[in-house]
Amino acid sequence: MDMADEAIIQLLKSDGRLAHREIARRSGLSRSTVASRMQRLLSTGEVEIRGVVHPAVIGRGSLAYASLTVTGRAEPVAARIAARDDVPFVSLTSGQASVIAEIRAGSALQIDAVVSELRSLPGVRAVETLPYTELLRDVVGPVGEVTHEVDDVDIALLRALQDDGRASYVDLADLVDLSPAGVRRRVVRLLQGEVLRVGALVRQSGQDHQLAMGLGVRLAGDHREVSRALLATPSISFLARTLGRFDLLATVRTFMHGQLTETLERVRSLPGVSDVDSWSHLRFVKESYAVAELRG
Structure with missing residues (x-):
């Protein structure tokens, strides 16, 4: 991937349904260049465009970050965790924790039950859990308060957009027996x-040049100014407030080593930050936010 690919990807991260014409206008590339590059990125599987449903809508409003210390090889442990439907994200990492996983469940008690099961896995020596108090930026999914009730037609559209976030309004209209204009209005409301x-x-994949780093931030005071500064940083793809060892958790993703260092130094120097721990995400074993049981 080069800088033109990265420019296209950054725009698609903010809105995966942007038209080629709009991506071309914002990136300064030609429309034909955008179309050919997107075709390559999507057909090779380097990039996927997915719809992600708010966790609260699907009854998974309790979220937590679990860091696992493992004895022996970490890959088998990560693979077993990745098989769980209530764990959408699993990564092999550097540092004291060999595996990091995100848990999404219906309640704090369910989170506790999942953590107990993770502790019992062969090879797991310890699990440290950080419950989220607020999800400020998700990798793909929406954050904040849900302001729209869903019906059966909405559920059918959400299922389809989980599989293909760029599905056309014509194809979606055929699926739910509405006009393309009617489907467009529903998708916009969602x-x-x-x-x-x-x-x-x-x-x-290990064949591309994407780099990812986790940050655990401890604060000296209120989180708001630091949170605003982190949300204004494009390379930060994930940000949550947590209870426990860290006050904020963040993930930095970039295609340039220098940007990792620059972002880490910037976070360390922010007023209100007292300390920052960092670790490398060596390989994403699982990153899938589609929900199999999504139904009305």
Whole structure:
């Protein structure tokens, strides 16, 4: 991937349904260049455009970050965790924790039950859990308060957009037996109501040059100014407030080593930041936010 690919991907991360014409206008590339590059990125599987449903809408409003210390090889442990439907994200990492996973469940008690099961896995020596108090930026999914009730037609559209975030309004209309204009109005309401977000996921295959780093931030005071500064940083793809060892958790993704260092130094120097831990995400074992049981 080069800088032109990265420019296209950054725009698709913010809105996966942007038209080629609009991407061309914002990126300064020609429309034909955008179309050919997107075709390559999507056909090779380097990039996927998915719709992600707000966790609260699907009954998974409790979220937590689990860091696992493993004895022996970490890959088998990560593979077993990745098989769980209530764990959408699993990564092999550097540092004291060999595996990091995100848990999404219906309640704090369910989170506790999942953590107990993770502790019992062969090879797992310890699990440190950080419950989220607020999700400020998700990798793809929506954050904030849900302001729209969903019906059976909405559920059918959400299912389809989970599979293909760029599905045309014509194809979606055939699926739910509505006009393309009627479907467009519904999709816009789902997006504006924070039920759904459509964005790009870059697959960390080991053959590309995507780099990812986790940050654990400790604060000296209130979180708001630091949070605003981090949200204004384009390379930060994920940000959550947590209870426990860290006050904020962040993920930095970039295609340039220098940008990792620059972002880490910038976070360390922010007023209100007392300390920052960092670790490398060596390989994403699982990153899938589609929900199999999504139904009305």
